[in-house]
Amino acid sequence: MSYAADSGVCLDRILASTDLSGLTKKDATTFTRRLKAHFPRLFEKYTYVYGHQYDCYFHLQKLVEILRDGLKNRKPALKKLDSQRLDSPLWYRDEEQVGMACYVDLMGPTLNDLHEKIDYFKALGVTYVHLMPLYDAPKGDSDGGYAVSDYRKVNPTLGTVKDLEKLADALQKEGINLVLDFVFNHTSDEHAWAKAALDGNKQYQNYYYLFDDRTIPDQYEHTLREIFPQVRRGSFTFNEQMEKWVWTTFNSFQWDLNYSNPEVFNAITSEMLFLANLGCAALRLDALAFIWKELGTNCENQEKAHVLIQAFNCCLQIVAPAVVFKSEAIVHPDEVLKYIDKDECQLSYNPLLMALLWNSLATRKTRLLTSSMKKSFAISDDCTWVNYVRCHDDIGWTFDDAVAHDIGINPFDHRLFLNQFYTGRFEGSFANGVPFAENPSNGDCRVCGSLASLCGLEGALNDNDAQGVDEAVKRMLLLYGITFSIGGIPLLYSSDEIGKLNDYSYRDDDSKKHDDRWVNRIAVTNEDTQLALGETTPLNTAQTASLRVFKGLQQMIAIRKQNAIFGQAKTHILETDNQHCFAFLRENIEGEKLLAICNFSEHPQSLSRSILATLKHSASKDLLTGETVEINSSALLLAPFQQMWLLPA
Ligand code: GLC
Numbered sequence: 187m188s189y190a191a192d193s194g195v196c197l198d199r200i201l202a203s204t205d206l207s208g209l210t211k212k213d214a215t216t217f218t219r220r221l222k223a224h225f226p227r228l229f230e231k232y233t234y235v236y237g238h239q240y241d242c243y244f245h246l247q248k249l250v251e252i253l254r255d256g257l258k259n260r261k262p263a264l265k266k267l268d269s270q271r272l273d274s275p276l277w278y279r280d281e282e283q284v285g286m287a288c289y290v291d292l293m294g295p296t297l298n299d300l301h302e303k304i305d306y307f308k309a310l311g312v313t314y315v316h317l318m319p320l321y322d323a324p325k326g327d328s329d330g331g332y333a334v335s336d337y338r339k340v341n342p343t344l345g346t347v348k349d350l351e352k353l354a355d356a357l358q359k360e361g362i363n364l365v366l367d368f369v370f371n372h373t374s375d376e377h378a379w380a381k382a383a384l385d386g387n388k389q390y391q392n393y394y395y396l397f398d399d400r401t402i403p404d405q406y407e408h409t410l411r412e413i414f415p416q417v418r419r420g421s422f423t424f425n426e427q428m429e430k431w432v433w434t435t436f437n438s439f440q441w442d443l444n445y446s447n448p449e450v451f452n453a454i455t456s457e458m459l460f461l462a463n464l465g466c467a468a469l470r471l472d473a474l475a476f477i478w479k480e481l482g483t484n485c486e487n488q489e490k491a492h493v494l495i496q497a498f499n500c501c502l503q504i505v506a507p508a509v510v511f512k513s514e515a516i517v518h519p520d521e522v523l524k525y526i527d528k529d530e531c532q533l534s535y536n537p538l539l540m541a542l543l544w545n546s547l548a549t550r551k552t553r554l555l556t557s558s559m560k561k562s563f564a565i566s567d568d569c570t571w572v573n574y575v576r577c578h579d580d581i582g583w584t585f586d587d588a589v590a591h592d593i594g595i596n597p598f599d600h601r602l603f604l605n606q607f608y609t610g611r612f613e614g615s616f617a618n619g620v621p622f623a624e625n626p627s628n629g630d631c632r633v634c635g636s637l638a639s640l641c642g643l644e645g646a647l648n649d650n651d652a653q654g655v656d657e658a659v660k661r662m663l664l665l666y667g668i669t670f671s672i673g674g675i676p677l678l679y680s681s682d683e684i685g686k687l688n689d690y691s692y693r694d695d696d697s698k699k700h701d702d703r704w705v706n707r708i709a710v711t712n713e714d715t716q717l718a719l720g721e722t723t724p725l726n727t728a729q730t731a732s733l734r735v736f737k738g739l740q741q742m743i744a745i746r747k748q749n750a751i752f753g754q755a756k757t758h759i760l761e762t763d764n765q766h767c768f769a770f771l772r773e774n775i776e777g778e779k780l781l782a783i784c785n786f787s788e789h790p791q792s793l794s795r796s797i798l799a800t801l802k803h804s805a806s807k808d809l810l811t812g813e814t815v816e817i818n819s820s821a822l823l824l825a826p827f828q829q830m831w832l833l834p835a
């Protein structure tokens with residue numbers, strides 16, 4: 187028999203020795219009430235990971251103090267938001283929500299300049315702005331800011347924490363949610379913790395995974411995936427100063443944090459609460475799949491990674507319940523799903539949809555998209571997808587091999603084809619992409635490029651090909667249209683909305699040229715926004731195309747916002763009798779329905795009207811054209827790249 191006091195006893199003991207006198211009476215009540223509600227779960231998670239360590243209780247007690255301080259530092263306005271969000275927690279499933287991710291320097295170039303871009307966001311209908319990492323980071327290469335040197339300091343080139351708070355406030359007033367990155371798998375080698383480790387401080391050396399020789403790294407590397415093989419082989423970096431090997435999953439200057447140390451969990455929780463208290467609505471959990479290491483595995487998606495994220499989630503529920511987590515798991519579709527839960531990550535990127543939209547554009551076929559979405563699109567009603575087409579990273583072909591096999595596709599060959607196609611090495615391809623992270627050992631690679639260049643605009647403009655330009659614009663609108671309608675928050679990637687081409691200038695910059703993802707990190711200039719907002723008129727074919735993209739997206743977003751069916755509803759993926767067409771039905775509890783049908787080919791396609799029967803009406807109206815579509819015996823015709831959003835009429 188072994189003895190273990192339950193979480194209630196543990197909480198009573200911790201509270202008996204925790205000083206709450208610094209909290210207002212109201213806060214103290216809120217704090218104890220929330221602890222009563224969430225501590226049992228936190229206790230379960232925390233002791234699951236750290237319970238075998240003799241000092242677990244000590245750290246748990248410290249954690250409660252960190253939570254107390256987090257609540258103490260939360261501004262009254264944010265506490266008000268907490269109660270509002272607790273009353274209507276599913277704001278993120280609303281049809282109103284439309285996101286945009288942007289870099290401060292490429293859109294600002296400073297935080298203060300972004301105030302002037304609020305009108306631009308609003309003109310497009312954006313209600314959720316994800317500012318790419320803006321924290322203090324090493325000069326030169328900082329992995330685009332994903333090597334954080336200080337979570338509590340804004341990169342001085344962008345502004346200050348005060349500027350950020352001011353911006354968060356201004357956005358909030360305009361009904362725009364701020365989303366920030368929580369880069370918690372690693373810090374930069376210039377973070378104070380890393381510097382202390384470099385100086386030989388044992389306590390801080392335990393914040394990271396350090397090894398005296400290659401014995402253990404070699405054992406791990408048997409089963410690890412290499413993330414950036416183009417810059418460094420393997421997952422470890424030898425540090426001369428410490429004469430130790432450091433675990434560095436990404437770049438050599440990004441040191442993985444050691445979550446088997448409860449002190450790291452606590453320290454990072456404190457940083458997380460600081461970010462939550464700046465006034466953001468969501469935190470994007472960067473590289474969350476990698477936070478737990480287990481010998482003999484690929485050290486991705488480990489069970490304890492989930493348990494830790496759930497524990498972080500409990501901490502937020504206690505201190506800042508208005509803040510939700512967004513999962514950035516760019517992994518196998520089955521693994522992506524496991525992060526999605528109201529008690530883990532309420533939001534998740536949808537890398538499967540993203541990759542398969544590109545797949546359908548290349549192949550003009552929708553079988554893999556349809557089968558994959560049938561298997562993997564449904565998630566809990568408490569959560570939602572963040573559907574995107576492009577982002578600041580590369581495109582990886584993360585579909586499920588088993589689904590591909592089922593429909594007769596050889597996944598290995600097919601990925602090879604997709605890489606060839608999007609890097610323009612495939613005869614007849616319309617795409618101008620750049621290969622990324624080519625692995626000399628296995629020939630693996632991923633693809634970079636802007637929406638417009640990958641959709642064929644760059645090539646068509648170069649060739650003076652008017653039809654090519656038209657097709658490229660239609661491809662862009664088709665892909666985004668699906669993210670607006672299929673269910674979830676659509677997330678625009680800034681510069682896509684105005685159809686900007688690849689930016690090759692990174693090749694002249696020593697701190698960037700080894701990382702081809704910079705080709706799709708593109709500035710949105712004042713000239714661009716003026717064109718988009720109708721303050722200037724297009725001067726050439728490129729600008730005319732840009733404006734068509736902007737206007738097309740704007741129109742679809744406006745339609746999304748006017749129709750509740752794009753908000754909380756279920757999505758049923760449908761089979762069609764035309765292999766070039768993709769279709770789904772949305773249905774909400776009010777019984778409203780929407781049928782979306784999309785043609786991925788540059789030729790007109792016909793399909794049987796029987797699909798309209800899913801709407802259970804004899805006639806329907808296309809929200810995009812205003813036209814009435816009847817069920818009759820003739821075939822349903824779709825123009826090249828056309829999509830229809832049909833409501834019963
Ligand atoms: C995420 C980011 C990516 C970065 C990596 C390491 O995947 O999106 O840009 O390189 O994490 O932080």
Ligand code: GLC
Nearest residue numbers: 413473514516517579580582
């Ligand atoms: C890998 C990782 C993903 C990261 C990307 C950066 O695909 O799985 O998390 O964003 O590399 O290029």
